[in-house]
Amino acid sequence: MTLPRGWSKVLLGDCMGKSSTVDPQKSKQETFDLYSVPSYTGYEPEVQEGAAIGSTKQQVQEGDVLLCKIVPHIRRGWTVPKSRGRRQIASGEWIIFRNHGLESEYLRRFVLSDDFHDQFMQTVSGVGGSLMRARPSEAARIAVPIPPLAEQRRIVKKLDALTARITRARAELERVPVLAANMRRAILSEAFSGALTSTWRSTRANVLAVHISKVREERRNDTRLARRKRANKIPKFEIPASWSWISPDEIASDVRYSIGIGPFGSNLLQSDYRESGIRLVFVRDIRRERFGAAGAKYIEPKKAKELHQHMVAPGDVLITKMGDPPGDSSLFPVNAEPAVITADCIKITPHPELVRAKYLNLCIKSELVQSQFKAITAGVAQQKVSLDRFRQLALPIAPLEEQSEIIQRIEAAFTRADRLEAEATRAKTLLDRLESTILAEAFRGELVPQDPTDEPAETLLSRIHAQRTAAPAKRGRRKAG
Numbered sequence: 011m012t013l014p015r016g017w018s019k020v021l022l023g024d025c026m027g028k029s030s031t032v033d034p035q036k037s038k039q040e041t042f043d044l045y046s047v048p049s050y051t052g053y054e055p056e057v058q059e060g061a062a063i064g065s066t067k068q069q070v071q072e073g074d075v076l077l078c079k080i081v082p083h084i085r086r087g088w089t090v091p092k093s094r095g096r097r098q099i100a101s102g103e104w105i106i107f108r109n110h111g112l113e114s115e116y117l118r119r120f121v122l123s124d125d126f127h128d129q130f131m132q133t134v135s136g137v138g139g140s141l142m143r144a145r146p147s148e149a150a151r152i153a154v155p156i157p158p159l160a161e162q163r164r165i166v167k168k169l170d171a172l173t174a175r176i177t178r179a180r181a182e183l184e185r186v187p188v189l190a191a192n193m194r195r196a197i198l199s200e201a202f203s204g205a206l207t208s209t210w211r212s213t214r215a216n217v218l219a220v221h222i223s224k225v226r227e228e229r230r231n232d233t234r235l236a237r238r239k240r241a242n243k244i245p246k247f248e249i250p251a252s253w254s255w256i257s258p259d260e261i262a263s264d265v266r267y268s269i270g271i272g273p274f275g276s277n278l279l280q281s282d283y284r285e286s287g288i289r290l291v292f293v294r295d296i297r298r299e300r301f302g303a304a305g306a307k308y309i310e311p312k313k314a315k316e317l318h319q320h321m322v323a324p325g326d327v328l329i330t331k332m333g334d335p336p337g338d339s340s341l342f343p344v345n346a347e348p349a350v351i352t353a354d355c356i357k358i359t360p361h362p363e364l365v366r367a368k369y370l371n372l373c374i375k376s377e378l379v380q381s382q383f384k385a386i387t388a389g390v391a392q393q394k395v396s397l398d399r400f401r402q403l404a405l406p407i408a409p410l411e412e413q414s415e416i417i418q419r420i421e422a423a424f425t426r427a428d429r430l431e432a433e434a435t436r437a438k439t440l441l442d443r444l445e446s447t448i449l450a451e452a453f454r455g456e457l458v459p460q461d462p463t464d465e466p467a468e469t470l471l472s473r474i475h476a477q478r479t480a481a482p483a484k485r486g487r488r489k490a491g
Contacts, residue, residue: 011155011454013155013455014157014454014455014460015460015462016157016158016161016460016462016464016466016467017155017156017157017158017455017467018155018156018466018467018468018471019153019154019155019156020153020154020156020471021150021151021152021153021154022107022149022150022151022152022153022154023149023150023151024110024475025075025107025110025112025117025154026105026106026107026108026146026150027074027106027107027108027109027110028106028108029068029069029070029074029106029108030068030069031066031067031068031069032066032067032068032069032097032099033066034058034059034060034061034063034066034067034099035060035061035063035064036060037060038059038060038061039059039060039061040059040060040096040097041057041058041059041060041096042057042058042059042060042063042067042096042097042098042099043055043056043057043093043094043096043097043098043099044056044057044058044063044067044099044100044101045070045076045088045090045098045099045100045101045104046100046101047078047080047086047101047103047104050078050086050088053088055098057096063099065102066102067099067100067101067102068099068100068101068102068104068106069097069098069099070090070098070099070100070104070106071090071093071098071108072090072091072092072093072098073089073090073108073114074089074090074106074107074108074114075087075088075089075090075106075107075108075110075114075117075118075121076088076089076090076100076104076105076106076107077104077105077107077121077149078103078104078105079103079104079105079143079144079145079146079149080103080142080143081142082130082131082134082142082143082144083131083142085121085122085127087118087119087121087122088104088118089114089115089118105144105146105149109477109478110474111470111471111473111474111477112156112159112162113159113162113163113166115166115169115170116162116163116165116166117154119165119166119169119449119452120154120155120453122449123446123449123450123452123453124446124449124450125450125453126152129149129152130144130149130152131144132148133145133148133149155453155454155455156467156470156471157455157460157464157467158461158464158465158466158467158470159464159465159467159470160461160464160465161455161458161460161461161464164458165452165457165458168452168457168458169448169449169452169457172448173445176441176444176445179437179441180438180441183434183437183438183441186430186431186434187431187434189430190427190428190430190431191427193423193426193427193430194423194424194427195377197419197420197423197424198372198375198376198377198420199376199377199378201372201376201416201419201420202372202373202376202378202379202406202416203247203248203249203378203406204249204250204253204406204408206416206419206420207408207412207415207416207419208250210412210415211250211252211412214409214411214412241255241256241257241402241403241404241405242257242399242402242403242404243402243404244404245378245381245382245404247378247406249406250408252408252409252412253406253407253408253409254407255404255405255406255407256364256365256404256405256407257401257402257403257404257405258358258400258401258402258403258405259401259402260364261358261360261361261364261365261370261405261407262358262359262360262361267359267360267361267362268358268359269356269357269358269359269397269401270319270320270356270357271320271331271351271353271354271355271356271357271397272320272350272351272352272353272354272355273317273320273350273352273353274353277316277317278309278313278317278350278352278353282309282310282313283307283308283309284307284308284309284310285307285308286308287308287309287310287311287313287314288308288309288310288311288313288314288347288348288349288350289301289306289307289308289346289347289349289350290306290307290308290309290349290350290351290352291322291328291342291349291350291351291352291355292307292352292355293330293332293333293338293352293354293355295340296328296329296330296338296339296340296355297330297333297338297340299340301342301343301346301349309350314350317350320350320351320357321348321349321350322342322348322349322350322351322357323342323348323359324342324343324344324345324346324348325341325342325344325359325367326341326342326357326358326359326367327339327340327341327342327357327358327359327360327367327370327371327374328340328341328342328351328355328356328357328358329355329356329357329358329374329400330354330355330356331354331355331356331394331395331396331397331400332354332392332393332394332395333354333393334393335383335384335387335393336383336387336393336394336395337374337379337380337383337384337387337395339371339374339375340371341367341368341371342357354394356397356400358370363410364407365405365407365410365413366410366413366414366417368417369407369408369413369416369417370405372416372417372420373405373406373407374405378406379403379405382403382404383395383403386399386400386403
């Protein structure tokens with residue numbers, strides 16, 4: 011790369027400095043500022059007493075630039091600030107740059123740039139993870155582009171301003187998932203209170219009450235059906251006159267349209283799990299609303315036949331009866347192969363004359379129903395909902411035609427929320443690229459204008475070299491023996 015006029019180059023090794031070691035155990039009651047690798051996340055050193063620090067450290071000082079050599083694919087560069095009245099120390103996983111004569115923030119920004127990082131990763135040894143380390147002796151051969159000192163300061167000032175704006179933009183984008191979640195909660199609340207379709211409903215005939223009564227009467231007269239449980243406690247909440255409070259037990263109220271849970275105890279053991287066969291559905295699958303092959307477990311068809319009463323089919327509504335908290339729900343995909351639910355999962359095959367499966371799934375997710383889940387949840391170590399109590403939840407059920415309208419409006423709103431999150435994700439990716447581009451421009455001399463009156467970098471480097479040569483060498487302590 012051709013450097014701008016007045017710029018020069020120096021090897022990174024020429025910027026490295028030696029530091030004395032500190033044994034905090036010899037000063038147990040002294041409080042230190044410890045620049046550890048974990049504390050870099052908050053860009054704030056740990057404040058610890060010597061007694062709590064278990065190994066020797068490097069002493070660091072104001073203006074030192076620290077570059078992390080452990081797990082180097084994670085970029086970590088730190089400028090040590092002015093002392094806050096405590097000795098400043100750092101773990102041995104930091105390469106220290108000291109007495110380099112450069113603007114410290116300029117050097118720190120360079121070791122975070124793409125160009126440097128690509129070269130730094132070529133010095134790595136180790137098989138992976140925490141065993142990966144960069145070799146300082148090889149990193150020392152990386153060239154650093156050096157502008158005049160005045161230009162270094164202009165670059166840092168410009169980078170600070172641009173970084174602040176990028177940071178603010180990132181903070182705003184981080185709020186988007188929260189806003190999207192709030193949008194989803196709000197639309198569900200409106201939907202299952204009747205507010206979402208109030209105008210639509212006023213133009214339609216209200217037929218649900220008559221229809222529900224007819225279905226209930228038919229079932230009371232059918233002696234083959236077990237006695238069904240009505241909603242145990244109706245919420246103090248107004249729903250439209252054409253709607254009804256119906257329990258899950260009434261929604262799934264005969265042999266074809268049923269409610270059930272997964273097998274317990276010895277009926278299904280981990281030793282039954284296979285890598286292929288009939289899929290198992292776990293609490294985690296319902297919570298994530300994902301039923302793909304990744305991480306899936308299976309059982310043999312013969313075992314699935316033994317557990318036929320626990321089979322779920324496409325279109326079933328699945329609910330978790332265990333978790334923190336219980337009550338997550340998911341619609342088993344219409345294109346999925348039949349599967350078997352495991353313990354702590356509830357399945358409902360809703361009666362199509364009463365409720366559409368999509369409506370039921372969304373209804374369970376609403377705050378109106380989730381608040382009921384909280385009221386019937388028991389347990390300390392493991393929070394659970396009993397099947398008997400679940401059967402008696404009160405669900406606000408609209409007429410079938412209105413259910414279809416509600417589903418359509420919720421899905422449209424959810425699509426807008428999903429699009430908002432996707433756009434935020436893309437924007438964050440663009441911000442990352444923008445930051446990388448800005449750093450690249452800075453170290454090519456394209457971020458700020460050059461000033462021909464600035465002292466050339468070559469003169470600066472010659473002076474730094476002369477000062478280092480003239481400085482008396484620190485004599486190390488001779489080892490005994």
